[in-house]
Amino acid sequence: MKKLLKCADCRKGFRSASQLKIHRRIHIGEKPFTCSVCGKGFARSFNLVSHQQVHTEDRPFKCSDCEKRFKSKGGLIQHQQVHTDERPFECSDCEKSFKNFGGLIQHQQVHNEERPFKCSVCRKRFKSSGGLVQHKQVHSEERPFKCTDCGKCFKSNEGLIQHEQVH
Template sequence: LSRHMKIHLGGEKPYKCVDCEKEFTHPGSLRTHMITHNGNPSLKCNICGRQCVRQSHLENHMRIHTGERPFTCNNCNKSFSLLSSLKTHMTVHTGLKLLTCSLCCKQFNRPCNLEAHMRMHSGVKPYICTECGKRFPHFGSLKIHMEKH
């Protein structure tokens, strides 16, 4: 559990591709990535060359290039390229918070928000200023810092 938590809290990516050095947080992500090196050439983006494991992945990827956002929120009309992104967005309107911090019981609607919150407890600061070396727990804090430099 402690090794696994380092993935969430410290941004650790222990699974590395031997072909291109790209790093991943989970072994399944690495396995999926490996298919891009020797996968089906017919599932290759004709714009940027990215290879996909499944046809549906290629279709989702192509929306990056086309700007297509076929999934629209009925509450605020914000649109999304992925259905999963719309489902995550809907928690903003429902107020549903299914994720709870095990240390202070604060609740969150998105895994990334819980992960960012956990850095407050752990003291992990994975975002580093390239100018001065100062470290930050959240990307937004680093961005504000960089704007001042």
């Protein structure tokens, strides 16, 4: 039996020196494979090849249930969850369950007080990037929500909905 080579940082074992060398890039931040379109760097060549799909219109992976198309197999697999009632990702705090891991992670923010997203104008903090984006509208003169009845414009969809009750 061949002895495994261990990573000095995380003790993960590898069968060859080349595998260990590639793995070490994670710990040292080396990203020798760079996208020629956007400049994003990758530790592994296959990650670059996979990433380059975002710069094309090619969507070779088709959902057999609804005909929607995806750039990656992973995107298709994640999408297919919408066609099932399966919710395999369960919150350990309240037992609420989710169709995907991202939904669970977003939900878990309700159980902690951490607010990592800070407004650069007023320093108010938010639990999600979406909350911050929505809040920033307060500081803007932009009013993208327009009433179809009278043409009056609003900073938020909520403001428009409240106004529409007047008509």
